[in-house]
Amino acid sequence: MDLYAQPYNPLRPVVCIDETAKELFEAVQADIPMQKGEPRRQDCEYVRNGRRDLFVAIEPLRGWRYVQVTERRTAYEYAHFIKDLVDGEYAEAEEIQVAQDNLNTHGAASLYKVFEPAEARRILRKIRFHYTPKHGSWLNMAEIEIGIIKRECLNRRIGTAEYMASEVAALVEERNRAGAKIKWQFSCEKARTTLHRLYPKLTQTQELPALGDKTYLTDYSVG
Numbered sequence: 722m723d724l725y726a727q728p729y730n731p732l733r734p735v736v737c738i739d740e741t742a743k744e745l746f747e748a749v750q751a752d753i754p755m756q757k758g759e760p761r762r763q764d765c766e767y768v769r770n771g772r773r774d775l776f777v778a779i780e781p782l783r784g785w786r787y788v789q790v791t792e793r794r795t796a797y798e799y800a801h802f803i804k805d806l807v808d809g810e811y812a813e814a815e816e817i818q819v820a821q822d823n824l825n826t827h828g829a830a831s832l833y834k835v836f837e838p839a840e841a842r843r844i845l846r847k848i849r850f851h852y853t854p855k856h857g858s859w860l861n862m863a864e865i866e867i868g869i870i871k872r873e874c875l876n877r878r879i880g881t882a883e884y885m886a887s888e889v890a891a892l893v894e895e896r897n898r899a900g901a902k903i904k905w906q907f908s909c910e911k912a913r914t915t916l917h918r919l920y921p922k923l924t925q926t927q928e929l930p931a932l933g934d935k936t937y938l939t940d941y942s943v944g
Contacts, residue, residue, distance in 0.1 A: 726908065736819055739777055743885060744771075746880060796834050800834070820861055821853070
């Protein structure tokens, strides 16, 4: 929450990263086009063409996003995705603040696995990782952007990887051109109220001289 509350700094941008996947289903029969009073109709028969993964990066305060469509979701794809951010859009940045979940490929080890040590170190010098808490991946704003991509682009039958990549690229270009931002409203103060049961309770023994020599226990909520 403190990370999201920081003012926009182009030299130290906050970038949220996450992944999703889409199954490819190609129709066997051609669709029946939409006509007056009749919607477009699809036959229930289809052919599976595998799946594609999407690596999504969103800079919420600036309203910029970057999406790669890949065949797999391994350390190799993750490492190259990070490298493309460092050497591409954020080549002039001093440090990229990356917010992500705790997937086993999300870390420096993936870059050392894929690149030579010197190259991995070069990339990682410009990265600072921030991880969402366990069972708290919903705190990653990239999930909001993924929800928009699924609703606006992936909510229909898509048969080929090439077509999916072109549709995703068109949506990303449109949203970047509009500078579509994410207005995050879940602050530290709201977290302490909404999630108060998750904060630890400390019991402190305190003497109150004005009330005599008795000792009282007072509970303090730590936020």
